[in-house]
Amino acid sequence: MMLRYALKTVRARKVGFLGAFLALMCAAALITACGTLLDTGLRGTIRTERYAAAPVVVSGDQYVHRTTVKHKKGKTKVKHKAKPIAERAWIAERLRTRLAHVPAVARVVPELTFLAQPLTPAGTGGRTAYGHAWESAALTPYRLTTGRAPASDGDLVIDSALAARARLRPGDRLTVQSTQAPRRYRITGIAAPATAVRHQTSLFFSTAEARRLAAHPGQVSAFGVLPTTGADLEKVRTAVAQALAGTTAQVSTGAARGPVEFLDAAAARTRLVSMGGAMGGTSLLVAVLVVVGTFALTVQQRHRELALLRAIAATPGEIRRLLGREALIVGAAAGTVGALLGLPLGDWLHSRFVALGAVPATLEPTVSVFPPFVALAATLLGAWAAARIASRRIVRIRPTEALAEARTERTRPAWGRIGAGLLLLAGGAVLVVVLTSLRTEPASTPVTFLAVVVLSTSVALLGPVLVKAAALVLGGPLRLTGHGGRLATANLRGNAARMASVVTPLTLLVGMTCTVLFVQSTLGDAARAQVRDGVRADWVVAAQGPGVPAEAAQRLRAQHHTVTEVVRTTVRVGLDKYPAQGVTPAGLTRTWDPQVTAGSLDRLAAHTVAVSQLAADQQHLTPGSTLKLTLGDGTPATLTVAAVYARGLGFGDITFAHDLVARHVDNPLASSVLVSTARTETQLATTLREFPGLRILSPAAADGLQADRQQANAEVDYLAMGLVLAFTAIAVVNTLAMSVAERVRDFALLRLAGATRRQVLRMLRTETLSVLCLATSLGSGIALVVLAAFSVGMTGRAAPSVTPLLYATVVGVAGLLALVASAVPGRAALRVRAVTVATAKE
Secondary structure (H helix, E strand, C coil): CCCHHHHHHHHCCCCHHHHHHHHHHHHHHHHCCCCCHHHHHHHHHEECCCCCCEEEEECCEEEEEEEEEEEEEEEEEEEEEEEEECCCCCECCHHHHHHHCCCEEEEEEECEEECCCCCCCCCCCCEEEEEEHHCCCCCCCCEEEEEEECCCCCCCEEEEHHHHHCCCCCCCCCEEEEECCCCCEEEEEEEEEEECCCEEEEEEEEEHHHHHCCCCCCCEEEEEEECCCCCCHHHHHHHHHHHCCCCCCCEEEEEHHHHHHHHHHHHHHHHHHHEEEHHHHHHHHHHHHHHHHHHHHHHHHCHHHHHHHHHHHCCCHHHHHHHHHHHHHHHHHHHHHHHHHHHHHHHHHHHHHHHCCCCCCCEEECCCCHCCCCHHHHHHHHHHHHHHHHHHHHHHHHHHHHHHHCCCCCCCCHHHHHHHHHHHHHHHHHHHHCCCCCCHHHHHHHHHHHHHHHHHHHHCHHHHHHHHHHHHHHHHHHHCCCCHHHHHHHHHCCCCCHHHEEEEHHHHHHHHHHHHHHHHHHHHHHHHHHHHHHECCCCEEEEEECCEEEHHHHHHHCCCEEEEEEEEEEECCCCCEEEEECCCCCHHHHHHHCCCECCCCCHHCEEEEEHHHHHHHHHCCCCCCCEEEEECCEEEEEEEEEEECCHHHHHHEEEEEEHHHHHHCCCCEEEEEECCCCCCCHHHHHHCCCCCCCEECCCCHHHHHHHHHHHHHHHHHHHHHHHHHHHHHHHHHHHHHHHHHHCCCHHHHHHCCCHHHHHHHHHHHHHHHHHHHHHHHHHHHHHHHHHHHHHHHHHHCCCCCCCHHHHHHHHHHHHHHHHHHHHHHHHHHHCCCHHHHHHHHC
């Protein structure tokens, strides 16, 4: 019976439930979109291309492992953890002999994969280019369509896609930038793959030249194992694994070959899980806050109706069940529509992440029923919980009190609500204090946004008190604006709860938007400031392509310049990940100053390392300490700490000698070369004229280039949180429209009392501006406190980077949304004759 009443109520009050429907629909769409990203990160397909003809692939272990054994209360607990490494792990070439003796193995093909960028005006069409030895062409397989295989070091075979794009044919010359100096090769043949290869460009060299360019003597990147005809693949895989027992080599078959081929896609899975989880968690918290506020406004609009039900003997339990079933009906409809809309939204998000370079195209999106079902369940649960929370007051008071409050808001403060608000305010303060002690971005970012949501929730609970305080402060200035200002002041005081429901989403919009926009600039500007202060070089050599070759640096040293090559990588100390770099030790202090606080950079060599203050504190290191770590390609190393420096945010947390890092990265080319010299830019450019794509920059110009890269990287974070902000903006419009629509009878009574249409609109506009002023102050204050705490933790000082024009734009957009969302329904309400509205049934 209660379900039938709920259905009739929803059918009769479609317009009244429209706001709740929109809020729940947007929440479901957002949760579904984030869920699809999370699902793609967990189960997304990475299809193999190069290894399509190799049923079994043997490769290096791409993880660092740690096993801990704990003995507690007579029980032994063994826990195994593994974290991915940043570079490709290579394996010993001598394992080929073992594999060749495995039963049912017809052929073992060694694979060399290395950087090889063709320097053509046409480019590669966005595909990553790799070099290989021609003998590994059988792994796809690639077959010659014209010409011949490479026989000498100067020969080259290119794939058909590159040949068509650059209009190349056998006999042409092609310059290739690989791991060494750029070299011109003679194209001897063009090869086409037997299966589709869409995400990479392949260049094939002679075996000797490929080994030289791979620069890993005695090692290969993988083996392709080709079984005999009719062999059982599972038995072959098991036999291969047994033959490799005692080594770190990994055996992959089927879909597991894709991650071996595309290491960036395998790493992107973890990144996508992190982004999807962070977005989903933040979206869920914001959705709960918005939906509870929307339902509270809906219940407030029906206060008289519910009070009458109480007066005619409806029990509190019946009112709760009625509101709960209404919420479930609206939630089911909104959740279904939102979940269906969330699927294309998630696909669009994935495509944008691919376009921005955050996720490689080789990680294909996964579509399943789990995200929509989870979104629907979350929507139903959120709607039911929101209805229960919003109905607490109406079902707890006596029927006579309910009828009395149907016309005017209660004057006594809600001490339970105020207590909960103060409790959340204290929780937000604790999060802010914790944020000041977090010194890594992965740890601080989730806490940053959680603090904004918690503090905004405290604003929602303390809203009526804050609105009354604002009315007290703004009362004097508003009275000076005339009748509209006096009416607005009276409404702010008399309808504080209704006004508070509008303040909450506006506060969240301003606070969250400012935090999203300025958290990255705070971190990026602090890092760039450290780089500006730490670079002593006169010039910086940068590359438009993959990097600066070591031969270019040698050419500069031959002119008696002080040259520092910088190679970037990521290493692990235990399972902890640290950004690292390799620099040339000779003359280092003439080009680079990381602000050494202990030890000396003069002792930096192949067996020593310099660490940042953060790494030193986390790993308890001082000059002379022994540091055990895992290099980018999984190679373990034990080094002695030579120095501790303060500018780790700008230069990375661990600094090695250049040659040590260059041997253990996929791209040994320098990301930049610092040059200390008295020569001019033109003279340096003349010295490096044989190296295409190099630019000579002043430190200031290099800083500007880094700022552009910082902005490009920040776009990923803006996109990730942009949907949450869009949802919050929709909630602002939705809540304001609902709040104004509720006051149609009030507007009519004002008209009958002698107020003109213009005066009513002026009153409404003054109210909106007052609420906007309060919400902007609260949202800006929340963002400022959180950003300052973030800055203290990450940079050591409370100096958030805020762009005034951008901040003004945020406030302006929020104000425009608020004014439009209140003016449109307000004008619509005033079109109806006042007598008609005042005499109509409620």
